[in-house]
Amino acid sequence: ATGNTYARDGHIVLDDFTELGNEWQVLPSDGRFFLEPSRPQYPQRCILPEDPQGNRRRRRLGESTVSEEQAEAACAQLEDEFSRKGCVYDI
Numbered sequence: 001a002t003g004n005t006y007a008r009d010g011h012i013v014l015d016d017f018t019e020l021g022n023e024w025q026v027l028p029s030d031g032r033f034f035l036e037p038s039r040p041q042y043p044q045r046c047i048l049p050e051d052p053q054g055n056r057r058r059r060r061l062g063e064s065t066v067s068e069e070q071a072e073a074a075c076a077q078l079e080d081e082f083s084r085k086g087c088v089y090d091i
Contacts, residue, residue, distance in 0.1 A: 021046050066091055 004013045007023050014020040026033055027042050075087035
């Protein structure tokens with residue numbers, strides 16, 4: 001594993017995460033991956049996050065009276081990791 005992120009052709013290295021996301025958006029020719037379709041669907045473009053690498057999305061512990069451990073305990077009942085991380089961030 002190189003750690004590189006590649007275009008669909010398997011050869012072009014994409015260093016821009018927005019470009020990478022658009023390159024790998026599910027296309028009709030890819031078949032069906034999910035039970036229920038959700039928006040956006042191709043040809044609509046993906047909804048871009050404010051910062052695709054998450055550099056600005058950090059929990060500001062200095063601004064909170066709740067420790068990260070307390071936030072994690074409060075969010076522990078959530079089943080998937082993505083939801084737990086979002087919950088901890090929101091607290």
